[in-house]
Amino acid sequence: xxxxxxxxxxxxxxxxxxxxxxxxxxxxxxxxxxxxxxxxxxxxxxxxxxxxxxxxxxxxxxxxxxxxxxxxxxxxxxxxxxxxxxxxxxxxxxxxxxxxxxxxxxxxxxxxxxxxxxxxxxxxxxxxxxxxxxxxxxxxxxxxxxxxxxxxxxxxxxxxxxxxxxxxxxxxxxxxxxxxxxxxxxxxxxxxxxxxxxxxxxxxxxxxxxxxxxxxxxxxxxxxxxxxxxxxxxxxxxxxxxxxxxxxxxxxxxxxxxxxxxxxxxxxxxxxxxxxxxxxxxxxxxxxxxxxxxxxxxxxxxxxxxxxxxxxxxxxxxxxxxxxxxxxxxxxxxxxxxxxxxxxxxxxxxxxxxxxxxxxxxxxxxxxxxxxxxxxxxxxxxxxxxxxxxxxxxxxxxxxxxxxxxxxxxxxxxxxxxxxxxxxxxxxxxxxxxxxxxxxxxxxxxxxxxxxxxxxxxxxxxxxxxxxxxxxxxxxxxxxxxxxxxxxxxxxxxxxxxxxxxxxxxxxxxxxxxxxxxxxxxxxxxxxxxxxxxxxxxxxxxxxxxxxxxxxxxxxxxxxxxxxxxxxxxxxxxxxxxxxxxxxxxxxxxxxxxxxxxxxxxxxxxxxxxxxxxxxxxxxxxxxxxxxxxxxxxxxxxxxxxxxxxxxxxxxxxxxxxxxxxxxxxxxxxxxxxxxxxxxxxxxxxxxxxxxxxxxxxxxxxxxxxxxxxxxxxxxxxxxxxxxxxxxxxxxxxxxxxxxxxxxxxxxxxxxxxxxxxxxxxxxxxxxxxxxxxxxxxxxxxxxxxxxxxxxxxxxxxxxxxxxxxxxxxxxxxxxxxxxxxxxxxxxxxxxxxxxxxxxxxxxxxxxxxxxxxxxxxxxxxxxxxxxxxxxxxxxxxxxxxxx
Numbered sequence: 001x002x003x004x005x006x007x008x009x010x011x012x013x014x015x016x017x018x019x020x021x022x023x024x025x026x027x028x029x030x031x032x033x034x035x036x037x038x039x040x041x042x043x044x045x046x047x048x049x050x051x052x053x054x055x056x057x058x059x060x061x062x063x064x065x066x067x068x069x070x071x072x073x074x075x076x077x078x079x080x081x082x083x084x085x086x087x088x089x090x091x092x093x094x095x096x097x098x099x100x101x102x103x104x105x106x107x108x109x110x111x112x113x114x115x116x117x118x119x120x121x122x123x124x125x126x127x128x129x130x131x132x133x134x135x136x137x138x139x140x141x142x143x144x145x146x147x148x149x150x151x152x153x154x155x156x157x158x159x160x161x162x163x164x165x166x167x168x169x170x171x172x173x174x175x176x177x178x179x180x181x182x183x184x185x186x187x188x189x190x191x192x193x194x195x196x197x198x199x200x201x202x203x204x205x206x207x208x209x210x211x212x213x214x215x216x217x218x219x220x221x222x223x224x225x226x227x228x229x230x231x232x233x234x235x236x237x238x239x240x241x242x243x244x245x246x247x248x249x250x251x252x253x254x255x256x257x258x259x260x261x262x263x264x265x266x267x268x269x270x271x272x273x274x275x276x277x278x279x280x281x282x283x284x285x286x287x288x289x290x291x292x293x294x295x296x297x298x299x300x301x302x303x304x305x306x307x308x309x310x311x312x313x314x315x316x317x318x319x320x321x322x323x324x325x326x327x328x329x330x331x332x333x334x335x336x337x338x339x340x341x342x343x344x345x346x347x348x349x350x351x352x353x354x355x356x357x358x359x360x361x362x363x364x365x366x367x368x369x370x371x372x373x374x375x376x377x378x379x380x381x382x383x384x385x386x387x388x389x390x391x392x393x394x395x396x397x398x399x400x401x402x403x404x405x406x407x408x409x410x411x412x413x414x415x416x417x418x419x420x421x422x423x424x425x426x427x428x429x430x431x432x433x434x435x436x437x438x439x440x441x442x443x444x445x446x447x448x449x450x451x452x453x454x455x456x457x458x459x460x461x462x463x464x465x466x467x468x469x470x471x472x473x474x475x476x477x478x479x480x481x482x483x484x485x486x487x488x489x490x491x492x493x494x495x496x497x498x499x500x501x502x503x504x505x506x507x508x509x510x511x512x513x514x515x516x517x518x519x520x521x522x523x524x525x526x527x528x529x530x531x532x533x534x535x536x537x538x539x540x541x542x543x544x545x546x547x548x549x550x551x552x553x554x555x556x557x558x559x560x561x562x563x564x565x566x567x568x569x570x571x572x573x574x575x576x577x578x579x580x581x582x583x584x585x586x587x588x589x590x591x592x593x594x595x596x597x598x599x600x601x602x603x604x605x606x607x608x609x610x611x612x613x614x615x616x617x618x619x620x621x622x623x624x625x626x627x628x629x630x631x632x633x634x635x636x637x638x639x640x641x642x643x644x645x646x647x648x649x650x651x652x653x654x655x656x657x658x659x660x661x662x663x664x665x666x667x668x669x670x671x672x673x674x675x676x677x678x679x680x681x682x683x684x685x686x687x688x689x690x691x692x693x694x695x696x697x698x699x700x701x702x703x704x705x706x707x708x709x710x711x712x713x714x715x716x717x718x719x720x721x722x723x724x725x726x727x728x729x730x731x732x733x734x735x736x737x738x739x740x741x742x743x744x745x746x747x748x749x750x751x752x753x754x755x756x757x758x759x760x761x762x763x764x765x766x767x768x769x770x771x772x773x774x775x776x777x778x779x780x781x782x783x784x785x786x787x788x789x790x791x792x793x794x795x796x797x798x799x800x801x802x803x804x805x806x807x808x809x810x811x812x813x814x815x816x817x818x819x820x821x822x823x824x825x826x827x828x829x830x831x832x833x834x835x836x837x838x839x840x841x842x843x844x845x846x847x848x849x850x851x852x853x854x855x856x857x858x859x860x861x862x863x864x865x866x867x868x869x870x871x872x873x874x875x876x877x878x879x880x881x882x883x884x
Contacts, residue, residue, distance in 0.1 A: 805857025
């Protein structure tokens with residue numbers, strides 16, 4: 001027994017050394033693949049694709065061994081061809097002729113850079129790549145199935161799991177080679193694009209000089225980062241142009257005041273976590289050539305900047321108190337509302353729970369997407385919660401890739417809190433003036449009603465019908481990656497996510513025409529309905545917009561602290577002030593008898609009289625006898641109870657909405673989560689009777705207050721709140737009555753007595769027709785904004801296509817002496833033509849926002865041929881192979 005213990009103890013240190021040696025070996029192999037083998041295989045792989053017509057006609061017998069004059073040995077290795085057979089081949093390997101080029105010439109890919117023991121058919125690797133972007137990427141299960149399949153056909157493998165690592169290695173590095181080839185071809189196109197842009201800039205300069213004009217469009221944009229500078233001031237970086245053709249595909253023509261030029265959304269996801277490794281070491285570094293991840297160093301720099309800024313600003317600053325509620329400079333809401341949003345939203349949203357850094361090295365992802373659901377950047381999160389520096393580094397990076405005059409509309413589930421921090425600590429400096437904020441639609445109901453008035457995208461100017469939920473759809477599309485990436489290496493995890501993003505870009509690009517068409521017709525339907533409702537209301541748009549501004553002003557102003565006995569306290573204050581008035585009256589009479597005009601006493605007395613009149617007006621009473629009775633006024637008590645009850649209903653509805661969202665998400669998942677779905681659904685259903693009971697009790701209080709108003713038992717100008725309609729209660733739409741506090745606010749009794757003309761109840765508060773018309777007018781304004789933006793995007797789409805076609809044609813002309821590269825460019829030309837035919841078919845009914853030539857790039861004959869090809873393939877112009 002002692003010998004066993006000693007042997008185990010002595011083996012602990014060599015085990016660590018063995019892991020370190022294995023890690024070093026993997027790093028050397030990665031470096032050899034990345035810097036030696038893959039660059040040497042780029043041209044041979046292009047030649048293979050050309051000679052085999054994209055791997056359709058590979059003749060492995062005619063691909064003889066490459067000639068070599070030096071002496072070298074031979075090596076036998078296993079060949080895996082498709083899924084049905086294995087065979088053993090013999091290669092001659094020497095100092096000038098490695099195994100990898102010989103295998104590539106045969107349509108195979110090695111599992112190791114120098115001395116491979118397994119070569120996999122490239123067609124099988126292509127099939128596996130296509131499979132793993134549509135199913136959870138699981139090399140272990142795939143190889144175990146493959147081993148069992150081959151063993152059933154009497155192909156004997158040397159050891160168990162002998163294929164998993166070798167096949168996985170071949171798949172990984174073939175993916176890198178394929179990505180490098182795509183990047184190489186696109187770089188050649190980018191070279192020609194730059195030449196065309198420079199030539200156009202020179203021509204513009206010459207034309208301006210002839211006209212005596214100053215050249216303002218040919219210098220580089222100083223706001224663009226190194227390596228991504230724009231060739232003209234009005235263009236986004238080439239990185240962004242590749243990310244979304246509709247958002248960044250042409251020069252920017254500034255929109256109307258208050259309308260952002262670009263709309264993006266932000267969100268974080270804590271389900272995309274990665275566990276800590278046993279040894280605490282990361283896998284060898286390797287990156288996707290088209291990675292969308294913000295560099296880790298940039299994230300750390302922003303984190304350090306935010307912490308230092310807050311630490312320096314917080315020193316000596318007293319904590320705010322509720323009695324100092326006010327609207328800070330640069331903000332639109334008082335502190336009490338922003339504090340309420342922060343507390344209620346965090347408590348209601350279960351997806352914002354912190355991830356444990358004890359077990360997870362990477363706790364989640366934060367994404368920035370454009371309004372077409374195309375990923376712009378991702379940030380790998382390592383903190384326990386959703387810290388603001390992640391959002392700030394994404395926003396700053398977007399500004400760095402845009403011209404200096406472009407404005408950004410940001411949709412974020414806690415946009416009010418981000419806006420507050422940026423204003424308070426000046427995180428973005430002068431860039432903050434180019435940023436507009438709005439809440440994502442789904443998360444808006446978790447915020448306070450005044451916050452929704454200001455930040456809801458259907459209520460604030462500039463966001464049209466954008467919903468800001470693109471990130472949620474992106475998280476749903478990559479949820480299949482959660483199990484496998486939970487236990488992967490750091491760089492492997494980023495590489496797999498980048499690969500999935502690339503696949504989603506391919507799928508999204510072909511559907512952008514459909515997206516524009518669908519949005520256009522939906523916008524047109526909503527616009528017609530809103531116009532009809534506004535016309536039927538009998539009010540003009542100017543009147544309704546004016547009433548809406550008054551409502552925002554009234555419902556977003558700082559309010560004193562709310563309490564259940566506020567009415568009683570106000571009455572007591574009036575009685576106390578009346579006693580003070582009587583005392584000053586006595587003093588004034590005494591002074592008048594002595595012929596002493598004490599002006600100070602008269603001024604104090606006047607101020608007290610004004611305060612009494614103001615508070616009397618707020619209560620709607622005029623007699624001292626009524627003040628004494630109102631100390632226990634029944635209407636005030638009922639109103640306070642109704643307010644508290646309505647807040648409870650809101651909280652319960654928010655909680656139900658988040659629970660139901662979890663059910664809807666799990667409903668879209670695989671069947672192994674069916675039990676969880678049933679549990680969540682039953683839990684939600686059990687809570688519905690309780691919410692309905694609260695609504696019934698609230699409606700009873702509303703009826704009671706309405707009766708008091710009719711019987712004139714309520715204070716003057718009092719308004720009874722509207723009851724809650726049970727049908728549609730659980731939808732939580734943006735304009736539902738559950739958010740309205742008509743008749744429940746302290747100022748709903750009327751305005752100040754100092755302004756008698758405003759003592760009546762405002763129309764936005766007391767007139768149901770005006771309130772309904774305001775909703776229709778808001779929808780009408782958003783639809784008009786959406787219509788204008790869609791027209792701009794249709795114009796940008798055509799401009800992007802025209803430039804891509806010219807650049808591709810120039811690249812084809814310059815590659816006339818390189819047949820292998822020319823083959824790839826011609827493939828892209830065919831794909832781009834089919835994409836153009838599809839786009840043109842879908843957006844033909846959408847007018848362009850600016851004058852533009854009728855041509856999209858390809859000739860009419862080419863477009864007709866592409867359209868006929870799509871129809872013959874049964875696509876009906878609904879989809880095509882996208883141009884990358």
